[in-house]
Amino acid sequence: MTKLNRLVVVSFIVMGLVCASVPVSAVEEGEAKQFWDQCLIKISPKCTLDIVEGIFGNGTVADSCCPELIQEGKLCYDILTNYIADRPIYISRRTEFLKKRDDLWTHCGSASKTA
Structure with missing residues (x-):
């Protein structure tokens, strides 16, 4: 239970940091609100944590969770996972995490087509 609580806290911190800093560097300033409105409303907190x-x-x-992930879109998914993978705690395993990200996207794409 402690691990889950820690993960929830870390996830909210990461999402707050993402919202505060990624739009400036990833998207033109005028498009930032629209981009984040489109990305963040498409996936539930439970699926985000999963x-x-x-x-x-x-x-x-x-x-x-796959339909929500696919609906979120590849651009949103890539930006959010890249942002997390670039944190100092994860950077040494970045390649591994990005492979897992891509494998999940492929799996969800296939699962969504068969559903």
């Missing part, structure tokens, strides 16, 4: 744990931890992502 995805973060699936990529950066030892969790698994339920197939029921």
